[in-house]
Amino acid sequence: MAYSEKLLDHFKNPKNVGTLDKTDQNVGTGLVGAPECGDVMRLQIQVDAEGIIEDAKFKTFGCGSAIASSSLATEWLKGKSIDEALAIDNMAIVEELALPPVKIHCSVLAEDAIKQAVNDYKTKNA
Amino acid sequence: MSDKRLIYLDNNATTPTDPRVVDAMLPFFHNVPGNAASRNHPFGWAAEEAVDYARDQIAKLLDVDNREIIFTSGATESDNLALKGVFEMYKRKGNHIITLKTEHKAVLDSCKKIEKMGGEVTYLDVDDKGMINLAELEAAIKKETILISVMWANNETGVIQPMKEIGDICAKHGVLFMSDATQAVGKIKTHPKELGIHLMAFTSHKMYGPKGVGALFVNRKNPRVKVTSQMDGGGHERGMRSGTLNVPGIVGFGMAAEIARKEMDADAARLSVLRDKLEQAFIDNLEEVYVNGDPAHRMPHVCNISFKHVEGEGLMMTFNQEVGVSSGSACTSASLEPSYVLIAYGLGDDLAHSSIRFSLGRFTTEQDIDETIALVSKGVNHMRDLSPIWEMYKEGVDLDAVQWTEH
Numbered sequence: 379m380a381y382s383e384k385l386l387d388h389f390k391n392p393k394n395v396g397t398l399d400k401t402d403q404n405v406g407t408g409l410v411g412a413p414e415c416g417d418v419m420r421l422q423i424q425v426d427a428e429g430i431i432e433d434a435k436f437k438t439f440g441c442g443s444a445i446a447s448s449s450l451a452t453e454w455l456k457g458k459s460i461d462e463a464l465a466i467d468n469m470a471i472v473e474e475l476a477l478p479p480v481k482i483h484c485s486v487l488a489e490d491a492i493k494q495a496v497n498d499y500k501t502k503n504a
Numbered sequence: 505m506s507d508k509r510l511i512y513l514d515n516n517a518t519t520p521t522d523p524r525v526v527d528a529m530l531p532f533f534h535n536v537p538g539n540a541a542s543r544n545h546p547f548g549w550a551a552e553e554a555v556d557y558a559r560d561q562i563a564k565l566l567d568v569d570n571r572e573i574i575f576t577s578g579a580t581e582s583d584n585l586a587l588k589g590v591f592e593m594y595k596r597k598g599n600h601i602i603t604l605k606t607e608h609k610a611v612l613d614s615c616k617k618i619e620k621m622g623g624e625v626t627y628l629d630v631d632d633k634g635m636i637n638l639a640e641l642e643a644a645i646k647k648e649t650i651l652i653s654v655m656w657a658n659n660e661t662g663v664i665q666p667m668k669e670i671g672d673i674c675a676k677h678g679v680l681f682m683s684d685a686t687q688a689v690g691k692i693k694t695h696p697k698e699l700g701i702h703l704m705a706f707t708s709h710k711m712y713g714p715k716g717v718g719a720l721f722v723n724r725k726n727p728r729v730k731v732t733s734q735m736d737g738g739g740h741e742r743g744m745r746s747g748t749l750n751v752p753g754i755v756g757f758g759m760a761a762e763i764a765r766k767e768m769d770a771d772a773a774r775l776s777v778l779r780d781k782l783e784q785a786f787i788d789n790l791e792e793v794y795v796n797g798d799p800a801h802r803m804p805h806v807c808n809i810s811f812k813h814v815e816g817e818g819l820m821m822t823f824n825q826e827v828g829v830s831s832g833s834a835c836t837s838a839s840l841e842p843s844y845v846l847i848a849y850g851l852g853d854d855l856a857h858s859s860i861r862f863s864l865g866r867f868t869t870e871q872d873i874d875e876t877i878a879l880v881s882k883g884v885n886h887m888r889d890l891s892p893i894w895e896m897y898k899e900g901v902d903l904d905a906v907q908w909t910e911h
Binding site for chain 1: 813814815817818821822833842852853854857887889890891892893894895903908909
């Protein structure tokens with residue numbers, strides 16, 4: 379199974395790996411997946427006063443496609459409003475990384491992580 | 505593949521064909537073109553003579569009579585022939601077969617088919633080291649039991665079952681004993697008659713011979729075992745397996761057997777040192793490393809190891825431009841299920857997803873092992889830097905208490 383250049387680049391040189399302070403009022407955290415299923419994704423956003431995502435970080439336990447999907451998601455999130463973030467569709471990730479059919483669940487996981495992170499931020503700031 | 509030197513540590517998947525084997529095969533593609541079943545001209549005689557010679561070479565490796573070797577297309581076909589062939593031949597005597605949950609799919613799926621054909625199959629558990637429980641085996645035998653099928657060495661972990669003890673139990677109860685010995689033949693001593701094995705499946709391409717040719721040992725005396733053919737036609741191979749013999753393949757298989765007989769002890773001694781070096785380096789260099797399978801009953805060239813909190817396929821992607829190995833991770837299979845063998849050993853799904861199998865071979869060098877240690881250790885550290893569960897583990901979070909979202 380040959381992977382796309384973009385996927386391999388995100389895997390080898392992942393963008394925005396790291397951890398934000400999850401107790402910070404401006405940070406939303408999404409943690410999805412399970413070790414038993416072979417992938418766990420943690421995606422975090424830091425939102426400024428205007429509701430714009432100024433930083434995004436991830437850590438992922440999983441295959442190359444899961445790591446690349448979350449790396450790409452953090453890139454896309456930066457600079458977006460939280461509503462724009464919610465509009466990110468998993469199929470856009472599939473297309474960008476040319477994920478094979480057996481790896482589509484990795485993009486679904488990334489979309490779920492984004493939604494959970496935004497919801498966590500919204501709950502904190504409701 | 506590029507010109508860059510690649511390190512091959514997936515010898516349990518298949519071995520490279522030994523150049524001496526290739527040399528032995530070459531004349532039989534063009535110079536000796538005959539069909540071994542053509543009895544009326546020198547072309548056929550030459551082919552038959554070559555096949556007989558190879559049959560002797562293989563029989564000598566197993567210390568059996570050459571008439572007890574039935575050529576097939578490989579171990580999968582041999583497993584099918586042994587299991588289904590015995591079931592059909594002995595069904596008046598009984599319909600019950602006993603095997604292990606950790607067998608190769610060629611055995612398990614043949615057993616599933618036999619269940620559909622009216623057979624009953626008991627799939628025994630193994631312990632956390634992968635070993636059979638002999639008391640459970642004996643307790644599972646009933647008057648309808650016709651066959652016990654236990655693999656000699658496991659393909660994923662290299663775990664070796666106590667073949668002599670199983671053979672004794674089979675003899676005591678008058679049950680036939682079959683073994684899928686694909687991973688053992690040509691690597692360690694495999695003399696079926698000494699251990700009471702009546703049928704034994706194996707293949708050429710796991711012992712430095714060509715792909716596409718295998719064999720089934722079928723015991724001829726005390727007891728005389730027969731199997732119903734699964735491939736009908738010209739009645740080749742004593743009526744047990746029809747089909748024109750793959751003469752070049754069989755010649756190569758024979759040569760591979762002769763080389764194995766002479767060199768396997770030295771290969772095993774050398775490879776076990778390299779395997780132990782590899783395994784110990786991971787244990788010394790990295791935290792949370794778990795060796796899978798009983799270290800006291802294991803093939804000398806296999807290391808199956810879990811790097812906790814790292815997913816196997818992702819890990820392989822960090823070094824698969826340089827080193828070829830296999831993983832028990834679900835992500836390497838279309839089914840998304842992790843290795844059923846490791847699950848049967850009682851590993852959690854998380855550790856099964858984190859497993860890598862390194863299988864060394866005759867052409868593995870110490871330099872290969874040194875480079876692999878460096879590349880894999882670097883990969884594990886890279887993946888752990890990326891892993892949220894490694895971070896949580898380091899922070900002292902009880903991962904079993906976390907509410908994960910299954911998907």
